[in-house]
Amino acid sequence: xxxxxxxxxxxxxxxxxxxxxxxxxxxxxxxxxxxxxxxxxxxxxxxxxxxxxxxxxxxxxxxxxxxxxxxxxxxxxxxxxxxxxxxxxxxxxxxxxxxxxxxxxxxxxxxxxxxxxxxxxxxxxxxxxxxxxxxxxxxxxxxxxxxxxxxxxxxxxxxxxxxxxxxxxxxxxxxxxxxxxxxxxxxxxxxxxxxxxxxxxxxxxxxxxxxxxxxxxxxxxxxxxxxxxx
Amino acid sequence: xxxxxxxxxxxxxxxxxxxxxxxxxxxxxxxxxxxxxxxxxxxxxxxxxxxxxxxxxxxxxxxxxxxxxxxxxxxxxxxxxxx
Numbered sequence: 259x260x261x262x263x264x265x266x267x268x269x270x271x272x273x274x275x276x277x278x279x280x281x282x283x284x285x286x287x288x289x290x291x292x293x294x295x296x297x298x299x300x301x302x303x304x305x306x307x308x309x310x311x312x313x314x315x316x317x318x319x320x321x322x323x324x325x326x327x328x329x330x331x332x333x334x335x336x337x338x339x340x341x342x343x344x345x346x347x348x349x350x351x352x353x354x355x356x357x358x359x360x361x362x363x364x365x366x367x368x369x370x371x372x373x374x375x376x377x378x379x380x381x382x383x384x385x386x387x388x389x390x391x392x393x394x395x396x397x398x399x400x401x402x403x404x405x406x407x408x409x410x411x412x413x414x415x416x417x418x419x420x421x422x423x424x425x426x427x428x429x430x431x432x433x434x435x436x437x438x439x440x441x442x443x444x445x446x447x448x449x450x451x452x453x454x455x456x457x458x459x460x461x462x463x464x465x466x467x468x469x470x471x472x473x474x475x476x477x478x479x480x481x482x483x484x485x486x487x488x
Numbered sequence: 489x490x491x492x493x494x495x496x497x498x499x500x501x502x503x504x505x506x507x508x509x510x511x512x513x514x515x516x517x518x519x520x521x522x523x524x525x526x527x528x529x530x531x532x533x534x535x536x537x538x539x540x541x542x543x544x545x546x547x548x549x550x551x552x553x554x555x556x557x558x559x560x561x562x563x564x565x566x567x568x569x570x571x
Contacts, residue, residue, distance in 0.1 A: 316554070316555070320554065320557065352559075353557065359559060360557055360560045362498075362502065362503070362560060363505050363506060365505055367505045367506065367509055407502060408559070433503070
């Protein structure tokens with residue numbers, strides 16, 4: 259029994275290979291999925307990786323949202339399949355309305371690329387259950403459009419429901435409302451975040467260490483534990 | 489031919505850091521009294537033939553679905569008739 263996670267590659271995706279490597283390293287079986295495919299080929303979960311899908315034309319993620327594979331992802335997410343969006347993947351999930359709000363240009367106008375401390379504010383999601391509640395983790399960020407915005411009612415709802423999954427600590431890198439780095443949907447199977455856990459899984463690449471492994475170990479837990487394997 | 493012009497602007501409550509940078513540049517270049525600058529996008533969609541109600545409704549729907557993100561942006565749409 260091997261839990262498989264489909265990693266979608268759009269034209270302009272960058273972090274699909276690192277994401278597949280991180281999933282494999284956690285004991286999952288990463289499956290490449292092409293954006294033009296209309297089938298998820300029986301995978302148990304989906305990862306929408308970072309990069310610049312369609313060159314970030316129009317808005318980040320706006321065109322990727324209409325790729326054929328996204329209809330499948332949206333349908334599967336609605337049925338409870340774990341879906342993780344990292345960076346551009348988070349932007350795509352917001353554009354797809356799987357997650358509320360939007361990611362806009364960093365307040366500073368600068369592209370930020372640095373190691374960033376985060377606090378795990380919800381360790382009950384499909385992608386964060388291997389962390390401790392309020393655990394602090396060091397994960398790289400690299401984005402120009404990572405400022406999370408939503409109206410006050412949406413932000414209050416996210417806070418009330420505990421759907422802010424990870425929050426920036428030790429400084430807000432992009433002006434995100436309420437220091438939000440990542441959120442989840444109501445059932446916690448869909449998670450999106452700007453930081454890149456897939457770049458923090460191997461001591462070989464030095465700082466920031468291996469704090470990112472938890473995201474991939476978590477989905478293995480939730481697939482194996484819940485009998486969510488197909 | 490009919491041209492449909494769609495203007496997309498960030499909602500007033502959404503910070504526009506690019507507009508802010510342009511505002512600073514205008515001031516540096518000597519323009520006095522720049523109170524605010526907002527940057528937006530303009531789409532010119534040229535359609536064959538006249539635009540009947542059905543196609544106008546389709547453009548409006550797609551403006552809200554693709555051209556603008558209603559979470560952060562407002563849009564306006566108008567028809568310009570051409571030869």
